Amino acid sequence: MIxxxxxxxxxxxxxxxxxxxxxxxxxxxxxxxxxISLKQGSDINNKSQINKNLFESGVSPYNTxxxxxxxxxxLIINAVHTEPxxxxxxxxxxxxxxxxxxxxxxxxxxxxxxxxxxxxxxxDDKQIIRQINDKxxxxxxxICPLKAKYPQNHEIILTETILREKxxxxxxxxxxxxxxxxxxxxxxxxxAIIDGKPVLERIIAIGGSGLEKGVFVKVLIGTPINHILxxxxxxxxxxxxxxxxxxxxxxxxxxSTPIDRTTNTITILKENRNREFLxxxxxxxxxxxxxxxxxxxxxxxxxRNADTxxxxxxxxxxxxxYCEEVCPVGLMPYLLNKFITxxxxxxxxxxxxxxxxxxNLCTYVCPSKIPVASNIKDLKEKIxxx
Amino acid sequence: xxxxxxxxxxxxxxIDKFLFGSPDVTIGSPHIRDYMNLKRYMILVxxxxxxxxxxxxxxxxxxxxxxxxxxxxxxxxxxxxxxTIRKExxxxxxxxxxxxxxxxxxxxxxLWIVAVGIVFGTIFGKEVFGGTGxxxxxxxxxxxxxxxxxFPSFMSGQWYQPIEGTLGGFSAxxxxxxxxxxxxTNFKSEGIIEAYRNLFLGKIGGCLGETSKILILLGGxxxxxxxxxxxxxxxxxxxxxxxxSYILSSIFPNKFAPPLFxxxxxxxxxxxxxMATDPVSGPMTLQGKWICGILLGILTVxxxxxxxxxxxxxxxxxxxxIFAPLIDNAVLAFIASKNRKNVIRDE
Numbered sequence: 001m002i003x004x005x006x007x008x009x010x011x012x013x014x015x016x017x018x019x020x021x022x023x024x025x026x027x028x029x030x031x032x033x034x035x036i037s038l039k040q041g042s043d044i045n046n047k048s049q050i051n052k053n054l055f056e057s058g059v060s061p062y063n064t065x066x067x068x069x070x071x072x073x074x075l076i077i078n079a080v081h082t083e084p085x086x087x088x089x090x091x092x093x094x095x096x097x098x099x100x101x102x103x104x105x106x107x108x109x110x111x112x113x114x115x116x117x118x119x120x121x122x123x124d125d126k127q128i129i130r131q132i133n134d135k136x137x138x139x140x141x142x143i144c145p146l147k148a149k150y151p152q153n154h155e156i157i158l159t160e161t162i163l164r165e166k167x168x169x170x171x172x173x174x175x176x177x178x179x180x181x182x183x184x185x186x187x188x189x190x191x192a193i194i195d196g197k198p199v200l201e202r203i204i205a206i207g208g209s210g211l212e213k214g215v216f217v218k219v220l221i222g223t224p225i226n227h228i229l230x231x232x233x234x235x236x237x238x239x240x241x242x243x244x245x246x247x248x249x250x251x252x253x254x255x256s257t258p259i260d261r262t263t264n265t266i267t268i269l270k271e272n273r274n275r276e277f278l279x280x281x282x283x284x285x286x287x288x289x290x291x292x293x294x295x296x297x298x299x300x301x302x303x304r305n306a307d308t309x310x311x312x313x314x315x316x317x318x319x320x321x322y323c324e325e326v327c328p329v330g331l332m333p334y335l336l337n338k339f340i341t342x343x344x345x346x347x348x349x350x351x352x353x354x355x356x357x358x359x360n361l362c363t364y365v366c367p368s369k370i371p372v373a374s375n376i377k378d379l380k381e382k383i384x385x386x
Numbered sequence: 387x388x389x390x391x392x393x394x395x396x397x398x399x400x401i402d403k404f405l406f407g408s409p410d411v412t413i414g415s416p417h418i419r420d421y422m423n424l425k426r427y428m429i430l431v432x433x434x435x436x437x438x439x440x441x442x443x444x445x446x447x448x449x450x451x452x453x454x455x456x457x458x459x460x461x462x463x464x465x466x467x468x469x470t471i472r473k474e475x476x477x478x479x480x481x482x483x484x485x486x487x488x489x490x491x492x493x494x495x496x497l498w499i500v501a502v503g504i505v506f507g508t509i510f511g512k513e514v515f516g517g518t519g520x521x522x523x524x525x526x527x528x529x530x531x532x533x534x535x536x537f538p539s540f541m542s543g544q545w546y547q548p549i550e551g552t553l554g555g556f557s558a559x560x561x562x563x564x565x566x567x568x569x570x571t572n573f574k575s576e577g578i579i580e581a582y583r584n585l586f587l588g589k590i591g592g593c594l595g596e597t598s599k600i601l602i603l604l605g606g607x608x609x610x611x612x613x614x615x616x617x618x619x620x621x622x623x624x625x626x627x628x629x630x631s632y633i634l635s636s637i638f639p640n641k642f643a644p645p646l647f648x649x650x651x652x653x654x655x656x657x658x659x660x661m662a663t664d665p666v667s668g669p670m671t672l673q674g675k676w677i678c679g680i681l682l683g684i685l686t687v688x689x690x691x692x693x694x695x696x697x698x699x700x701x702x703x704x705x706x707x708i709f710a711p712l713i714d715n716a717v718l719a720f721i722a723s724k725n726r727k728n729v730i731r732d733e
Contacts, residue, residue: 247416247418249417273409273411275407275408277407279407279425280407280423289421290613293613308418309407309410310410310411311421318518319670321665321670321672324672332671335670335718350722360415360416361416367422367424367427369423374414
């Protein structure tokens with residue numbers, strides 16, 4: 001069943017980026033010394049057994065969330081991808097459609113009998129939506145096609161969009177008795193129950209402007225990043241390696257860091273310390289921007305550049321309202337920023353700073369290059385200390 | 387000697403930074419940044435005003451360009467001196483002010499008054515408050531208002547019909563001949579309504595940049611489409627003027643002009659598109675922009691219709707610059723009380 005939901009009003013659509021991962025999923029050789037202990041598969045209708053096996057196999061979120069399986073009212077499968085270079089879930093789903101659907105059924109059976117199951121998916125993935133919708137067996141699965149606007153896939157925004165309910169101020173998705181799992185969790189659930197295989201592998205996307213072409217690769221959890229890059233003949237010297245996406249990821253200086261169970265994306269960005277002549281006069285056919293001040297707005301099909309340059313000097317705030325127009329949770333970031341710079345924390349509390357979800361869009365769009373998001377982050381920490 | 391060195395250093399730094407982009411890279415997330423920056427922001431405003439500048443040369447001769455050059459010369463120098471004294475960078479803030487200001491001057495204004503106005507506007511409209519981004523008033527308007535009050539004989543009654551002929555002002559240095567009244571004055575004194583075609587194309591007397599409405603609209607739409615200026619103020623402002631003058635002109639046709647005439651005459655279009663949209667001196671909240679647009683419209687129609695002045699745009703915008711912080715405070719207080727209620731309910 002396809003449900004109509006109104007996608008995020010604000011937010012930002014990044015468009016096509018240079019070096020985005022595409023194509024099939026590569027599989028790295030699993031070293032022989034790793035022994036996989038397979039257990040026996042179990043019945044997908046036996047609730048207590050499923051729960052036990054899922055827990056033992058390490059399928060999230062059952063071993064991380066603070067909610068009991070029986071309490072869950074809503075299960076949301078998050079197949080929306082909005083950040084540049086991030087793992088595009090449609091590849092994984094279309095390669096494993098049958099397993100994916102059985103995985104959803106397993107997760108549904110492990111929870112409360114009256115649980116509502118939603119599949120949040122990009123509205124552009126029309127083929128997958130049609131394929132799933134045509135299967136009469138999965139009528140209970142509510143498909144919600146959504147716009148690929150960053151940060152639509154953030155758990156709070158996704159929950160509010162799909163359930164059409166507001167999460168209380170400073171609350172979490174558990175306040176609405178909701179659990180969100182991503183596409184790989186669903187496939188892990190399938191493997192845990194049907195194959196008896198614990199969570200061992202993960203599909204990650206490796207992309208970014210530092211690469212000629214991005215790839216998807218299936219790796220063993222715990223594999224160091226430099227090992228993966230060496231296998232794929234990727235040279236990351238002088239480039240910025242980021243664990244996670246470009247908007248929220250953290251820079252990784254030690255490339256021997258292993259992949260963990262939450263890693264989705266490794267982004268390799270060009271560092272750009274060049275000074276460009278008459279920077280501000282360029283037509284900008286490859287320059288994405290929230291404003292429509294570049295030719296890229298007229299040519300959305302052309303791949304866009306991305307590098308680490310600030311693209312301008314820091315200036316004082318001119319109240320252009322870009323941050324307010326882009327903020328997905330309806331804050332006034334420029335106002336909070338003003339309060340922080342004047343150290344007026346008591347004033348700032350009145351404007352809901354704790355509902356900020358750290359999407360970093362305000363910093364991204366700021367033409368004065370003010371680090372608004374990190375200032376708000378500091379503010380939130382100060383408020384929590386009070 | 388040392389002071390001179392510092393002056394030169396500020397200038398060379400500014401030129402260097404102006405011509406070349408920044409070498410700085412992001413620290414932490416987000417790792418990429420929007421390609422928009424304040425230089426492009428300002429340059430696009432200049433591009434949007436450029437057709438109006440060309441139209442002013444076409445209508446009033448090459449003297450218009452000389453006025454623009456004088457405005458830049460004195461405006462940027464003032465900014466440069468203040469930047470050096472404050473030991474700050476010379477920023478791009480002056481570029482827009484120095485282009486907007488000459489566009490709201492009469493065509494045959496003495497050049498020394500142009501210089502006095504821009505220096506006064508830059509100092510008392512912007513620098514005393516702390517420079518670009520901290521000013522309360524639109525500096526171009528402060529300069530204009532100062533010379534309008536200080537030298538009234540040069541500022542009023544100095545209107546000329548645009549130069550005739552296909553080449554127009556491109557073949558002449560300045561307009562000469564007989565002074566004529568602007569359409570707004572004609573309406574006030576004799577109730578004459580100028581042909582709309584002339585109003586639209588700019589074949590009327592008036593300030594350098596305010597006559598050709600079609601090019602102003604073009605520039606204004608360009609700014610709105612590129613999201614440089616927020617659509618709320620110009621759209622609400624012009625809409626309020628149209629609606630209010632429609633109502634008032636049908637009740638008091640002698641005092642208030644009909645809506646289309648109001649929209650196309652005087653400095654309304656230029657003020658709404660390029661001056662009321664100044665994000666720094668206007669209200670910062672989006673709701674405040676709606677309120678400001680409505681009040682601007684009411685003030686303009688009332689000043690035009692009921693006061694001794696024929697034109698009300700300049701006074702309306704300056705007045706709303708003063709009220710902008712008050713509007714913002716009211717909006718913020720409303721939002722804060724709403725938020726507090728919600729938070730209490732949630733807890």
